[in-house]
Amino acid sequence: MVNLSKVAKKTKAYEYQLIIMRHANAESKVGKADVDRELTDKGLKQAKKVGKALAVMSLIPDQIRCSGATRTRQTLERMLKYFGDKPSVDYRKSLYEGGTQAILDEMDHMKPKTKRLMIVGHEPTVSSVAQWLASPDSDPATLNVLGLGLSTGSLVILGSDKPFAEWGLRDAELVAVLTPKDCAA
Numbered sequence: 531m532v533n534l535s536k537v538a539k540k541t542k543a544y545e546y547q548l549i550i551m552r553h554a555n556a557e558s559k560v561g562k563a564d565v566d567r568e569l570t571d572k573g574l575k576q577a578k579k580v581g582k583a584l585a586v587m588s589l590i591p592d593q594i595r596c597s598g599a600t601r602t603r604q605t606l607e608r609m610l611k612y613f614g615d616k617p618s619v620d621y622r623k624s625l626y627e628g629g630t631q632a633i634l635d636e637m638d639h640m641k642p643k644t645k646r647l648m649i650v651g652h653e654p655t656v657s658s659v660a661q662w663l664a665s666p667d668s669d670p671a672t673l674n675v676l677g678l679g680l681s682t683g684s685l686v687i688l689g690s691d692k693p694f695a696e697w698g699l700r701d702a703e704l705v706a707v708l709t710p711k712d713c714a715a
């Protein structure tokens with residue numbers, strides 16, 4: 531079992547914190563365009579667990595950038611119930627269509643006053659970006675988990691003392707990879 535208070539403490543040691551999340555469990559593509567797929571009941575529960583855990587850890591984002599796909603929007607909407615009025619939210623079509631570069635572009639446009647940024651997106655992009663950003667000095671077991679990709683509803687937490695626009699390749703500490711099961715209270 532993951533100790534969420536230790537994850538929170540380790541995360542808060544960094545001035546800038548990036549939370550990258552894969553959307554929660556969604557229905558199959560049958561009969562729908564991929565962009566229109568909705569969350570399943572399991573997905574709704576996953577999003578609730580993760581949102582509640584981030585709130586309990588006091589890791590509520592300042593800014594959130596979310597793919598415009600239905601399943602990512604539904605994931606975030608479920609989580610926002612735990613975040614209050616703090617986060618500024620923007621939905622981006624580019625986070626659905628744009629791959630790795632779209633996430634890096636979002637980071638490049640963050641002002642230094644944004645200390646905690648959350649991106650809600652899709653696989654394989656979310657785990658790829660996390661791998662690109664994670665320092666090789668990060669915990670090897672946690673780095674290996676990233677190589678397997680993120681299951682639905684999972685998130686990656688990275689930290690650095692540099693503003694997001696200054697993050698480079700392998701520049702951030704990989705703090706944690708959490709699944710919805712890790713977030714269960």
